[in-house]
Amino acid sequence: MTALLPRRGLAQILALVVILAVDRVVSPQFFDLRLQDGRLFGSLIDVLNRGTPVALLSLGMVLVIATRGIDLSVGAVMAICGAIAASLADSHGLPVVLAAALGAGLVCGLWNGFLVAVLGMQPIVATLILMVAGRGIAQLITEGRIVTFSSPDLVWLGNGAILGVPVPIAIALGMLILTGAVVRGSALGLLIEATGGNARASELAGVATRGMILAVYVWCGVCAALAGVIAAADIMGADANNAGLWLELDAILAVVIGGTSLFGGRFSLVLAVLGALIIQTMNTGILLSGYPPEFNLLVKAVVVLAVLLLQSPKLSDFAGIMARLRRTKP
Amino acid sequence: MTFKALFAASATAALLLALPANAAELTVGFSQIGSESGWRAAETSVSKQEATKRKVNLKIADAQQKQENQIKAIRSFIAQNVDAIFLAPVVSTGWDSVLKEAKEAKIPVVLLDRDIDPSGKDLYLTAVTSDSVHEGAVAGEWLAKTVGDKACNVVELQGTVGASVAANRKKGFDTAIAKHANLKVVRSQTGDFTRAKGKEVMESFIKAEGGGKNICAVYAHNDDMMVGAIQAMKEAGLKPGKDILTVSIDAVPDIFKAMVAGEANATVELTPNMAGPAFDAVAAFKAKGTVPPKWIQTESRLLTAADDPQKEYDSKKGLGY
Numbered sequence: 001m002t003a004l005l006p007r008r009g010l011a012q013i014l015a016l017v018v019i020l021a022v023d024r025v026v027s028p029q030f031f032d033l034r035l036q037d038g039r040l041f042g043s044l045i046d047v048l049n050r051g052t053p054v055a056l057l058s059l060g061m062v063l064v065i066a067t068r069g070i071d072l073s074v075g076a077v078m079a080i081c082g083a084i085a086a087s088l089a090d091s092h093g094l095p096v097v098l099a100a101a102l103g104a105g106l107v108c109g110l111w112n113g114f115l116v117a118v119l120g121m122q123p124i125v126a127t128l129i130l131m132v133a134g135r136g137i138a139q140l141i142t143e144g145r146i147v148t149f150s151s152p153d154l155v156w157l158g159n160g161a162i163l164g165v166p167v168p169i170a171i172a173l174g175m176l177i178l179t180g181a182v183v184r185g186s187a188l189g190l191l192i193e194a195t196g197g198n199a200r201a202s203e204l205a206g207v208a209t210r211g212m213i214l215a216v217y218v219w220c221g222v223c224a225a226l227a228g229v230i231a232a233a234d235i236m237g238a239d240a241n242n243a244g245l246w247l248e249l250d251a252i253l254a255v256v257i258g259g260t261s262l263f264g265g266r267f268s269l270v271l272a273v274l275g276a277l278i279i280q281t282m283n284t285g286i287l288l289s290g291y292p293p294e295f296n297l298l299v300k301a302v303v304v305l306a307v308l309l310l311q312s313p314k315l316s317d318f319a320g321i322m323a324r325l326r327r328t329k330p
Numbered sequence: 331m332t333f334k335a336l337f338a339a340s341a342t343a344a345l346l347l348a349l350p351a352n353a354a355e356l357t358v359g360f361s362q363i364g365s366e367s368g369w370r371a372a373e374t375s376v377s378k379q380e381a382t383k384r385k386v387n388l389k390i391a392d393a394q395q396k397q398e399n400q401i402k403a404i405r406s407f408i409a410q411n412v413d414a415i416f417l418a419p420v421v422s423t424g425w426d427s428v429l430k431e432a433k434e435a436k437i438p439v440v441l442l443d444r445d446i447d448p449s450g451k452d453l454y455l456t457a458v459t460s461d462s463v464h465e466g467a468v469a470g471e472w473l474a475k476t477v478g479d480k481a482c483n484v485v486e487l488q489g490t491v492g493a494s495v496a497a498n499r500k501k502g503f504d505t506a507i508a509k510h511a512n513l514k515v516v517r518s519q520t521g522d523f524t525r526a527k528g529k530e531v532m533e534s535f536i537k538a539e540g541g542g543k544n545i546c547a548v549y550a551h552n553d554d555m556m557v558g559a560i561q562a563m564k565e566a567g568l569k570p571g572k573d574i575l576t577v578s579i580d581a582v583p584d585i586f587k588a589m590v591a592g593e594a595n596a597t598v599e600l601t602p603n604m605a606g607p608a609f610d611a612v613a614a615f616k617a618k619g620t621v622p623p624k625w626i627q628t629e630s631r632l633l634t635a636a637d638d639p640q641k642e643y644d645s646k647k648g649l650g651y
Binding site for chain 2: 036050139159237288294296
């Protein structure tokens with residue numbers, strides 16, 4: 001098994017390749033690409049495009065989880081920021097709209113970070129508050145309606161293209177590079193991991209753990225805000241009841257599929273995004289397959305179980321023992 | 331979670347206090363589910379309009395999607411000795427004891443929009459609901475009539491799996507097109523009643539059916555999914571309303587906007603005016619003791635691009651959809 005899994009990430013890549021192959025079987029035109037109105041068009045693009053919100057959420061979530069925290073409020077933050085963006089889109093320019101939405105995400109992140117880092121609340125409870133209240137705030141902003149807009153600038157964020165690449169995909173890629181450069185280009189990633197590994201020891205060693213925790217929740221809020229703006233731009237409207245609904249669970253799943261431990265102490269940004277893509281590749285495959293929708297969740301559960309089994313250390317130990325036994329036999 | 335319950339309770343109390351008893355003929359308490367959709371908001375505002383029209387003093391309690399809040403609201407209506415109680419039930423079971431209390435207090439209860447599963451039908455006066463099987467049938471018949479004898483592959487965007495409305499709208503449509511061998515549902519997948527999922531599912535339908543060339547019509551269980559599907563068709567370079575026919579249900583304002591733009595063909599109205607017939611039934615019952623039928627079915631109007639969609643849009647946009 002060690003030969004099969006020489007280093008981190010192979011299990012995820014293997015899972016993605018297998019699911020892509022299955023998608024190709026259920027839908028022969030899966031890898032077909034063409035340009036449509038100056039924009040790449042095809043199932044593969046759908047996977048990347050539809051996977052963007054969860055990929056963005058997982059970028060923030062993976063850092064929070066690395067500090068041994070969790071953020072259940074990201075779906076609600078998406079709804080709030082999408083609602084703000086949609087409400088302002090037709091009366092203000094794009095810079096104002098983006099600043100307001102991302103600013104709201106930042107404030108939400110500060111709130112979560114304050115509860116966890118300063119007041120010392122359990123992250124799951126602290127962020128549950130905003131998860132419940134946040135959707136209510138979003139509904140207050142939209143007054144329970146779907147707020148639509150026609151501002152071409154904001155619509156471009158959801159439906160436009162840069163050199164044929166849909167804008168949401170470009171944004172997600174940009175955020176991955178930015179986050180990676182900041183946390184891995186400096187010691188920040190290490191300090192975040194240290195905070196999650198053993199907060200007290202890190203504190204004594206001089207790590208500003210409180211600041212670290214605050215910072216990751218803020219970043220998580222900003223990522224969620226961006227995801228919310230893109231989700232609103234995609235449907236040219238903000239649906240406070242449904243935007244980002246249950247996506248916090250998909251984001252956590254993406255992080256876990258990416259091999260990041262919920263007990264903190266280590267993380268991989270790229271693998272978390274890969275986890276988000278695995279989830280979306282599976283979702284798109286289910287939609288293309290033509291199976292009755294009653295099977296959607298069942299298929300999803302089985303695939304997720306298989307991916308997690310592939311990563312299970314106990315299972316690879318077991319496989320290793322079996323291989324050794326076979327080798328020692330005459 | 332307690333703070334939410336507390337908030338809900340105080341919101342309910344505030345609502346009750348905010349509406350002082352006018353010198354009106356009838357006082358009706360309405361336990362509304364909460365803000366679950368735009369249609370729900372429209373139902374609330376139309377109920378208020380209908381009440382004003384009839385000089386009824388309407389007290390609305392928002393239950394925030396919780397049955398316990400609805401039961402609390404009904405008990406408080408009983409304590410205030412209102413003339414009638416309207417209930418839009420969030421779930422179908424668990425109403426027996428509170429409805430018995432209302433019955434003992436001799437306050438008639440009218441169910442709005444959704445039916446319940448009580449132990450005895452005598453626990454409520456009548457139910458004003460739409461027949462969602464019929465809605466699906468109206469959509470199917472429109473499509474059959476419009477397509478004529480041509481072969482037509484239909485793709486279907488279902489509502490949330492397990493929702494009775496989704497199952498009924500599917501059943502009605504399937505029954506209506508079963509008589510026409512040229513109509514066939516080739517793909518059917520859930521779009522969870524939302525725009526975002528409707529768009530995502532339609533994108534996959536288009537790819538799976540030869541870039542949309544094999545699709546002749548889309549049937550969506552609600553307009554929101556259709557609005558998403560229309561975007562998906564446009565992004566794929568197709569012309570919704572022309573290359574691909576559309577028929578959906580609900581008649582929310584944005585589908586009329588699409589009709590004005592020539593991008594949608596037909597919708598079946600789920601009227602937000604459930605309270606109007608209910609007020610009339612209660613008034614007749616109170617004045618002359620006329621017992622209404624157990625089920626008052628609302629009309630499921632078919633609205634197409636030929637029915638002045640701009641006017642429909644203008645009349646509906648202020649209702650809170």
